[in-house]
Amino acid sequence: MIDSFLYIALPYVAITICIVGSIYRIRKEPMTYSALSSQFLENNGLMWGSLPWHIGIILILLAHFLAFICPDVWQKLLSDRTVLLTVEVLGYGLSILCILGLVVLAIRRLTSSRIQAVTTVMDLIVLFLLLVQVGCGLMIAVQYRWGALWSTGTTCQYIWSLMTLRPDLAYIQDLPHVVKAHIIGAWLLILLIPFSRLLHLFSVPLAYLTRPPQNVVWANPRRAETSNEIFIREESRRHFVLAAAGILFGGFLLVVGTFDKIFQFFFGPRLSADDETRLMHEKLERLKITAEQRSLEVERRESRYIFVSALKDLSEIEGKYFIDFDMRPGIAFKGKDGLPIMISAKCTHLGCTVGNKLDDQGRILCPCHVSYFDIVTGKPNDGAPAKAPLPHLSWVLMNKTGEVLVRYTPGKQSEGNLAPDAIAGAGVYVSKEDV
Ligand code: HEM
Numbered sequence: 001m002i003d004s005f006l007y008i009a010l011p012y013v014a015i016t017i018c019i020v021g022s023i024y025r026i027r028k029e030p031m032t033y034s035a036l037s038s039q040f041l042e043n044n045g046l047m048w049g050s051l052p053w054h055i056g057i058i059l060i061l062l063a064h065f066l067a068f069i070c071p072d073v074w075q076k077l078l079s080d081r082t083v084l085l086t087v088e089v090l091g092y093g094l095s096i097l098c099i100l101g102l103v104v105l106a107i108r109r110l111t112s113s114r115i116q117a118v119t120t121v122m123d124l125i126v127l128f129l130l131l132v133q134v135g136c137g138l139m140i141a142v143q144y145r146w147g148a149l150w151s152t153g154t155t156c157q158y159i160w161s162l163m164t165l166r167p168d169l170a171y172i173q174d175l176p177h178v179v180k181a182h183i184i185g186a187w188l189l190i191l192l193i194p195f196s197r198l199l200h201l202f203s204v205p206l207a208y209l210t211r212p213p214q215n216v217v218w219a220n221p222r223r224a225e226t227s228n229e230i231f232i233r234e235e236s237r238r239h240f241v242l243a244a245a246g247i248l249f250g251g252f253l254l255v256v257g258t259f260d261k262i263f264q265f266f267f268g269p270r271l272s273a274d275d276e277t278r279l280m281h282e283k284l285e286r287l288k289i290t291a292e293q294r295s296l297e298v299e300r301r302e303s304r305y306i307f308v309s310a311l312k313d314l315s316e317i318e319g320k321y322f323i324d325f326d327m328r329p330g331i332a333f334k335g336k337d338g339l340p341i342m343i344s345a346k347c348t349h350l351g352c353t354v355g356n357k358l359d360d361q362g363r364i365l366c367p368c369h370v371s372y373f374d375i376v377t378g379k380p381n382d383g384a385p386a387k388a389p390l391p392h393l394s395w396v397l398m399n400k401t402g403e404v405l406v407r408y409t410p411g412k413q414s415e416g417n418l419a420p421d422a423i424a425g426a427g428v429y430v431s432k433e434d435v
């Protein structure tokens, strides 16, 4: 009962109040839905508190959002150990940044008399809740490692079940208390949005991103000169900071990746003696297969002919694939005259292997980008991506005693004769001399 209230009723109530309350306040009190900046009253503490807090929390919530919106992609991404480790380490760093920021902001509110004058009880409640929320998040990350991964099958599914109006507590029922506290904390914070400064979430000045930069132009020529100098200096510093941040981030990823590899090398999982023996057996089997293939290759290179098929087994509509001496694929058909047609199976467009079944127009299809080739002329159809014809290949017909009955070389007349009684015993071969 209490679970249904905390994890089903509370989220729906919180989200409804958040939406209705925020719209109401934005419409009725449009001047109050900002963060009500206190920068004029105190600047230093604000910078050291607000900046780390916002950088940390925006990135962390972005990661939460990504995991929730596309859990499958997120899971695939994190299935790489290095990425997972990077995300976790980044999470720790960002959480600590958030906590430091929040502590500075809290000290500032509690110690500066000027800030105290504009601080409400709600401000302190929100600060406290945020501190607890981020603290719980960090505890989850540290105590129940790889939360970025296991959350895709638990908390993310729970949120989806809420969003699709089919709430299912089974996803979170067995999770540790700290995770449950983290979830409840999130709903409470969402509930408080319309009643606190958190409403400024909806007044993010996105228009500033596209607004052209503004340079203050002074009428006084001396001030204009210094203001221009300052502007240029500020711009250069901004570019420098951006470039340095990019390089640092890249370097950081590199260091994490390298350390992960070193860590795996020294402390990664070791194979048991049994597993090692099994692995060696597998390697041995693979070596045997490779050795067999090599000896076949040698045999093939040493022989003068490669057997393709018995002539009687060739078909007029379904060709037989073979490999020639140079390991190029070919297809053998039986022609209308009863003699073989042997044609290259390597598409003249981008080299895919062409299909071996004739269509009703006597053509074979390269499925990669749809080129049809006539097997008698070798030519592709009009408008096909392939422009050159498939070359025909030479062949010989031999009887069982190895006597050459007919020999064919492309572009020439076939030599020899095939007596009707020899057809049954004739074999089709690729001849080395013809390669
Ligand atoms: C106001 C909203 C929220 C805030 C400010 C917040 C903040 C945080 C922080 C700071 C962390 C630590 C990140 C890390 O060190 O990796 C964290 C982790 C986590 N949060 Fe939240 N969170 C919020 C909402 C939620 C919600 C609604 C859920 C799920 C229902 C959730 C689930 C988790 C989980 C599973 C982790 C562990 C991630 C890991 O181990 O890397 N959070 N959260």
Ligand code: FES
Binding pocket: 347, 348, 349, 350, 351, 352, 366, 367, 368, 369, 370, 371, 385, 386
């Ligand atoms: S590779 Fe055959 S059509 Fe492109």
